[in-house]
Amino acid sequence: MTVLSASSPLGRAVTRLVTARTRAAATIAALAVTGAAVAVAVATSSPATAEPGNVVVSENFSSGSLPAGWNAVDGAWKVENGRLYGTSASSGENNKITFGRHLSDFRLEATMRFESVSAATRWASLGIDVPADGATPWWIATMRSGTTAANGLEFAQRTTVNAWVVTNTASAPYAAGTGRDVRVAVEVHGNQARWIFDGREAMRTNSLQRSPNGVQALFVNGGTVSYDDVTVTELPPNGYIRPEGSPFTVIAHRGASAAAPENTLVAQEIARKGGADWIENDVQPSKDGVPFILHDGTVDRTTDGSGNVRDLTAAQIKALDAGSWFGPQYVGERVPTLSEQLADLRNRGGSLLLEIKGKHTRAEVATIIQVIRDEQMMGRVFVQSFEVDALRYTYELAPELPLGLLRSSLDADPVAISRELHLTAYNPDGNALLAKPEVVAPLHAAGVAVMAWTMDSAGLWQRLERIGTDAVITNRASELAGWNSAFMQRASADPTVQITSPVDGARLDRAQSPVIAVAATNADTVTVTLDGNKSAVGRRLDLVKLTAGRHTVRTEVTGPEGTATATSTFTVTVSQAGLGYLILTSGAEPAAINAMTVKLVHAQYAELATYVDRQAGKLVPAEVASVIAADARTLALK
Template sequence: MRLLRVTLPALAVVPLAAAFVAVAPAPAVTEDLEKPEVILEEDFSGDGIPEGWNPVEGDWEVVDGRLVGHSQSSSQQSRITFGSHERNFRVDVTVRFEQVVNAARWTAVALDIAPDGSTPWWIATMRSGTSAHNGLEFGQRTTSDSWNVTNTAPAPFDAGVGQDVQVAVEVRGSRATWIFDGVPVMNTSALRRSEDGVLGLIANGATVSFDDVVVTQLDDEPITRPIGPDSVPAVVAHRGYSGVSPENTLAAIESALRTGAEYVEIDVHSSADGVPLLLHDATLDRTTDGSGVLAEVDSEYVSGLDAGSWFSSAFEGQPVPTFADVLDLMRGRAPTLLLEIKGPETYDELVTIIDVIRERDQLDQVILQSFDEQVLRDSRDIEPELRLALLRSTLDADPVAVAEDFGVVAYNPSWARLQERPEVIADLREAGIAVMPYTINDPHQWEILRDLGVDGVITDHPGRLVGWNARHVQTVPDEPSVQIASPADGATLTRGDVIVPAVIAERADHVEITLGGEPVTEGAAVDVNTLDLGELVVAAEARGVGGVAESSSSVTIEASPAGLVHLVTGPDIPAQLRDQLLRAIDREDWARVATLAENGQGGHRLPEDIAELVAGDARALG
């Protein structure tokens, strides 16, 4: 293993909703960019498995200067871990399938895996039949040994067998870009990062060889965005997804996270006993069933209030979250928290708020902003590493000078005032200071803001802005529109998979989604184990003042050996019967599998619902 410094091309990671796949061109590399540091390089020219590489399952060996991993069946994930925990990195590796059970078998780069190979882990997957609609994937192996596939895309060509493919993945926090043979193919913002996960290589149902592994350290994504025809402003969810959920609640924040918003903006006040709580107003009256000034009541009183019913009975029982609750919800996830301190807060109250961030080691996930200048001065004194932003209801005579005086990374003014002097956007950006105006919900205004070059838009409707950005439209039609973002049309799923319905809708007052004719909730996972084999139609209907729009996609639920393995290895399966079933599956003796499922063996039986699924799938395969 050798450490050295080299230069690699910098590829842009464009944060988008987890369910949406798109690729933006990389910015030009200039001589002024600092050369990225290579932190690990291995060409397997030595004898045996290199030091620091840890085989945890399957057979691994070094043959003719290549690392070779063997997986004998589709149920075995042979894996080896290596490297150190890095937040921002690029991993490059030359990959070659030497032998595969079938074209659906795969290899993967583990992007965050425990050193001992235990679950959960996140991977970037490549099938040998790479040009299939799911030839490339981002996915998670969960603690229950099931799969959560968040993104799929086809590669430009099949990897096949016996052919070297240059694979690279760029990871910045919870965002990643899949790069196949030098071409950026797919982005995700869905990675859930651990505190100590390392890298790894995995083979499934295949023999795979690897060479020339290079891990390069990357910088954090800048807050300012590159200006160009494909540039779009970051999505900032105002008080969470406050357009569809009660503001400043965990429900609103979770909704914002699922849309793919890059920032979640919240408001924090301190209670009389010094507990930081989410609330926009100084009083409890508007958004809870309580009353009074928050600063004059204890957190125990506030904890019993309902902060959701005022918005809709569907949110009855939503509590007023503590600031700690919010940080815990966001840990390991992609968005940055734009924390507004309403002010005036005392110095000690600010210490308490910032200590909550420091105790959770989440300083890099938070930008603290305020209209109150003293709040910014005190926050800088308390924690110099905490990034700050200045909120303004009017523009300063010299915004750049003021922003630099406070040492902020962003200057976030009212859009009403900013549009009176739009030229200050370019001045601020030239100084490296981001501009994220508030609060804009009109797509026509989004177009103006994008063309002016703002870095982010604070909006009550982050889901709409995510979709608008993704399609990068120049104008928004008067009639409503709806597009099914997930599941992908034509997708093939099997047992153990989940369907997470997601749509992109504009100019719609109401959107209804059905799965197989039954209503489903956007973002709610549907277990494929509960569905019948065959074709399933996902339909969406959007209604607005301009009319009705409809969209549909279809997926196919197929029986598969991997799906049967998933069904018969659950926690409620008797061990003796499980082993008999696995042997029959490996032999592809589908009649035997069906008989064991229906009749059991040695007094052991499958749970009735599992037995029906296993027998039906086995007969479908036979």
């Protein structure tokens, strides 16, 4: 008789198996408890603004090595188990790998997973505009493992002096943590970008400073992160069309004109702090040809002076008080030149929707464009006007500038005039648009955005959102930004569900015993099936009783706003260690356990299968005998 001792090779292996099973069961049980409490917000609509175009990069790392053209600039990068792993030993290491090519309009997306981090503040990033050699400056869209922090998501630049400039921050609806796949994306249109977390827009920026040759990249800081399914897709150039499920672009009419003297730098600052995406202001020349930011044809209403703007010199306009008329706290505010306004936006953040006010000659339009060029703001200015000639001159002199046609009433054919004038946006009075909402769809089909002016109430905003308006010009920019936040919360009421255990694609041996765990939000009921048979959240899967091969867990949740489903397919693998665990836990008679383990140790798998078949229902319980015999025959064929 052979006795299995703890010191024998098989005995030591079995001890390791039992320990591993205990640890795995405890870990997965903990995951189930945690997962059930996680709040997940996932959109059902794609934020992409058009059908996918040219796919520049599509990589799932199935080759087992770094793809051709991917440059591991610094840090440890390797491909393993069908994923790309990057490691950074400390928070001071911004390790990166570059790839792709320079694009102005594109979507970069990836599945990211924090494998381990030194702290919840550590991060991983999608590189938006990074020199191929990794040199500074570069721009990134960052995600911390503690994504629910106020700065869990960021847009940031690393400057040439290795300083950080963080332009935008936001929190995600749930924590990425470690061990969890998160699908992330960033959509870039020139200096604009949207940060998309698990299918939903989390924030946006219009402060990117693009280089002429920057490519895409992946980053890791203070931990190990794995990436999968990395794609880069070219997008149509008009990033002003609002993706389904995303909020309005907020355009502050004459700055924060409801809270500060219009068309001043203080109004611009208040609007910026209040959440405006763009500042809308008017430009017209002084007597000596200097472009100033003023709405009226005279200075009478908004300054302490009088006279026509075009009859006053730049020195005379600069001497006027443009704030005291609004309130005593604004005494001494000045009328800014276009150059001063652009410099403020360049240095402090923001972009300008610039209305060329009234009739302008070609030379006057050329002066405006030259100021924009001199202030290095060509990528952050959008020109609009009621004057068709002003738009024609702008296109002739600077075709790269986006154009919008202002209208008090709608044209008979908005699409035709948009094509004629090379418009990026058609900008009608909001009430005129609401009277004929059917014009939005053909404009979008032609690649033209729709920006409505000047709408200042929540009731009007709601109606404009329903007809697909892309942007709203408003005197109440901070209120619209708040309305946008509420819109996003309403939009996230759809139920969501994710199977957190067993994870999709898992390969499990017989010694493991995972618990079915589901993370759901906005759900009243949760149903679960295993291979089509009813199961339950929290059920421990006994892999001893499952056949080798693939099995599928499916869950469906229902809530007030609808239903959502998720599936996870795992594989029960056959191994000598797993077969040893089956034998030890089979409940067979001691004599049978000893006989089976002897054959297992000597890899006599065919003899083991024959023995178990003979003893099924006798020395070996019938329900487990068939599994042992099947696994033994599988091993015999290897």
